[in-house]
Amino acid sequence: MLRLLSKRLYCKIATKSNEKATKLDFKQLTHPTKVPQTPVDAEFPDTSSSEIQIDTKTIQLLERLSLVDLDSERALATLKSSIQFANKIAHINTEHVRPLYTVLEQQQLQLRNDQVTEGDCRAEVLRNAKVTDEDYYVSPPGNIPLEQ
Amino acid sequence: MRRHIQWSIKQLTASYSDGQLSPRRVTEEALQDALKWKTLNAFVRLTPEQAAQQAQESEERYKLRQPNSDLDGVTIAIKDNFCTKDVHTTCASRMLEDFLPPYDATVCSRLKQAGAVVLGKTNMDQFAMGAGTVDSLYGPTKNIWSEDLDKDHWRIAGGSSGGSASAVAAGLCYAAIGSDTGGSTRNPASYCGVVGLKPTYGLVSRHGLIPLVNSMDVPGIFARSVSDCVAVLNTVAGQDQLDSTTIRKPFTRLNLPEVRQIDLSTVRIGIPKEYHCHGLSAEVLETWCKVADLLECGGASVRQVSLPNTAASIFVYSILNQCEVASNMARYDGIEYGHRASDERSTEQLYALSRAEGFNEVVKTRILTGNFLLLKKNYDQHFEKALRVRRLIAEDFAKVFDSSVQEDRVDILLTPTTLTEAPLYKDFASLTNRDQCAVQDFCTQPANMAGIPAVCIPIRLSRAGLPLSLQLMSNSLNEQLLLTVARWIEAQVNFDSLEHTQEYKKSL
Numbered sequence: 285m286l287r288l289l290s291k292r293l294y295c296k297i298a299t300k301s302n303e304k305a306t307k308l309d310f311k312q313l314t315h316p317t318k319v320p321q322t323p324v325d326a327e328f329p330d331t332s333s334s335e336i337q338i339d340t341k342t343i344q345l346l347e348r349l350s351l352v353d354l355d356s357e358r359a360l361a362t363l364k365s366s367i368q369f370a371n372k373i374a375h376i377n378t379e380h381v382r383p384l385y386t387v388l389e390q391q392q393l394q395l396r397n398d399q400v401t402e403g404d405c406r407a408e409v410l411r412n413a414k415v416t417d418e419d420y421y422v423s424p425p426g427n428i429p430l431e432q
Numbered sequence: 433m434r435r436h437i438q439w440s441i442k443q444l445t446a447s448y449s450d451g452q453l454s455p456r457r458v459t460e461e462a463l464q465d466a467l468k469w470k471t472l473n474a475f476v477r478l479t480p481e482q483a484a485q486q487a488q489e490s491e492e493r494y495k496l497r498q499p500n501s502d503l504d505g506v507t508i509a510i511k512d513n514f515c516t517k518d519v520h521t522t523c524a525s526r527m528l529e530d531f532l533p534p535y536d537a538t539v540c541s542r543l544k545q546a547g548a549v550v551l552g553k554t555n556m557d558q559f560a561m562g563a564g565t566v567d568s569l570y571g572p573t574k575n576i577w578s579e580d581l582d583k584d585h586w587r588i589a590g591g592s593s594g595g596s597a598s599a600v601a602a603g604l605c606y607a608a609i610g611s612d613t614g615g616s617t618r619n620p621a622s623y624c625g626v627v628g629l630k631p632t633y634g635l636v637s638r639h640g641l642i643p644l645v646n647s648m649d650v651p652g653i654f655a656r657s658v659s660d661c662v663a664v665l666n667t668v669a670g671q672d673q674l675d676s677t678t679i680r681k682p683f684t685r686l687n688l689p690e691v692r693q694i695d696l697s698t699v700r701i702g703i704p705k706e707y708h709c710h711g712l713s714a715e716v717l718e719t720w721c722k723v724a725d726l727l728e729c730g731g732a733s734v735r736q737v738s739l740p741n742t743a744a745s746i747f748v749y750s751i752l753n754q755c756e757v758a759s760n761m762a763r764y765d766g767i768e769y770g771h772r773a774s775d776e777r778s779t780e781q782l783y784a785l786s787r788a789e790g791f792n793e794v795v796k797t798r799i800l801t802g803n804f805l806l807l808k809k810n811y812d813q814h815f816e817k818a819l820r821v822r823r824l825i826a827e828d829f830a831k832v833f834d835s836s837v838q839e840d841r842v843d844i845l846l847t848p849t850t851l852t853e854a855p856l857y858k859d860f861a862s863l864t865n866r867d868q869c870a871v872q873d874f875c876t877q878p879a880n881m882a883g884i885p886a887v888c889i890p891i892r893l894s895r896a897g898l899p900l901s902l903q904l905m906s907n908s909l910n911e912q913l914l915l916t917v918a919r920w921i922e923a924q925v926n927f928d929s930l931e932h933t934q935e936y937k938k939s940l
């Protein structure tokens with residue numbers, strides 16, 4: 285038993301040292317490296333000092349458009365800092381540069397024939413609604429402005 | 433540890449063919465392992481019944497010697513933002529907690545058609561908005577390479593597809609599907625030490641992938657080797673009638689040469705200097721230098737190139753992401769599907785409360801900011817401006833890949849993926865969501881701006897024993913060369929994605 289164990293141990297050590305022999309030395313380079321050794325700086329204006337003013341009217345508009353509440357001071361601060369973050373590209377010269385809406389702009393969008401290809405799935409679709417009445421979705425009264 | 437976990441997909445399916453292993457046994461064991469590794473929180477939902485059924489059918493096909501494909505009987509996991517017929521698809525959000533899709537995403541239907549066994553749905557940041565898988569309704573996903581999984585000393589898996597990366601890294605499945613909008617596949621692949629592929633935009637259908645940023649989203653692939661990754665790509669890629677943004681050019685299946693047949697002498701590698709940004713760790717830098725050197729020793733020409741608009745990319749990404757999120761999230765109102773609040777005073781009131789309850793703070797802030805940037809007075813100076821800078825970023829790539837001057841052209845770009853090894857949860861969680869994404873996605877999101885393919889491959893372990901990875905990028909639809917070079921590097925560095933497991937360590 286002991287002999288078996290020691291034999292096994294020997295095998296393990298042997299394979300381990302083999303592995304080590306082929307292990308790459310990450311400090312050792314053959315060619316002068318093409319990788320820059322110090323960070324390449326990119327200059328972006330500091331926009332955090334410019335105060336972002338959002339008036340109550342705009343906040344109410346955003347809440348109406350988004351249908352989520354901007355209730356806390358923290359949420360407002362995050363919104364402001366996100367806008368400052370977005371302002372960082374304002375200085376980049378984009379004259380005569382067209383917006384890139386899709387990377388597939390060279391490809392014509394394919395339209396399919398206006399034919400029904402699937403259906404008969406009313407039950408499967410309606411099962412995801414929390415409230416239904418017969419085959420209808422149910423919603424509370426409309427045309428009432430959001431309470432703000 | 434189960435020995436077959438170390439096998440490639442090819443070896444696994446060969447063992448099915450000769451009867452050595454059976455899809456049913458492998459599936460049962462995988463489901464057991466998934467439960468055993470519950471602490472990782474890789475899965476938000478296992479689908480044992482469906483998996484057993486698929487494994488049974490696969491087994492019958494092998495008995496008849498008629499497997500459907502190279503993936504028949506192979507266990508896979510799918511991120512929880514891909515619709516799966518009759519299996520809950522939640523985006524790890526309260527909003528979609530009860531959502532039961534009536535159809536399969538194209539990626540899922542193609543995998544099922546190929547005979548793959550779907551084990552379940554994996555964890556993610558809510559609606560894929562994050563870089564850590566820390567903002568999930570189901571709690572964070574842990575990195576299996578962590579020094580300690582129990583106390584607060586564990587590492588994040590990365591995100592947003594952290595569950596898929598974690599599942600593959602732990603050997604719970606052979607491959608997994610994620611999504612990649614700004615790095616959500618490559619970032620967790622980097623931290624978890626597995627291969628993560630972001631294919632060319634439009635190569636793989638987005639039908640049934642719940643959208644984040646439509647113009648950048650792509651399904652991503654996780655595997656433990658480049659060739660396994662190719663097997664999955666060959667199954668899911670190609671035009672789809674149900675997604676008009678898929679590329680119409682017919683997809684040719686990739687067929688990678690054997691490692692010893694790979695000739696690098698015609699391959700030109702570019703090192704984009706701007707990818708050495710602030711915060712890049714010394715170990716990642718050292719790894720980057722070494723692999724560039726290996727490629728040069730292997731006969732490739734390696735030179736420095738410049739992509740001058742790189743640093744603008746995180747700002748552009750942030751703007752476009754928030755704008756598209758504001759628009760995409762408008763569909764969640766609690767009426768047809770999704771969380772419905774109990775406020776019945778008015779339609780608007782119901783919408784507002786359902787959304788307030790169904791979305792987390794990250795989602796809400798992105799919607800509000802997006803709508804601010806899209807206001808009539810801001811639209812041109814923010815949204816359109818970002819789209820113009822996006823073109824500059826895409827043109828940077830075009831200049832190095834398609835330059836009219838032959839000598840200026842490169843085929844492949846070699847860069848870091850993430851700036852560091854996987855951070856500790858407690859350190860990562862102390863940052864804001866925007867900083868989490870902006871810092872760690874620096875090297876990954878430019879590829880999404882341009883729609884080009886990119887792959888993250890693990891290279892070695894850091895001093896702390898965590899995976900360090902690098903990224904390769906190439907021109908659109910150049911996956912064949914991209915993955916050939918990845919495979920060559922993989923063979924040189926000999927990284928073992930499963931070296932972490934406790935059992936494995938004991939068996940040494």
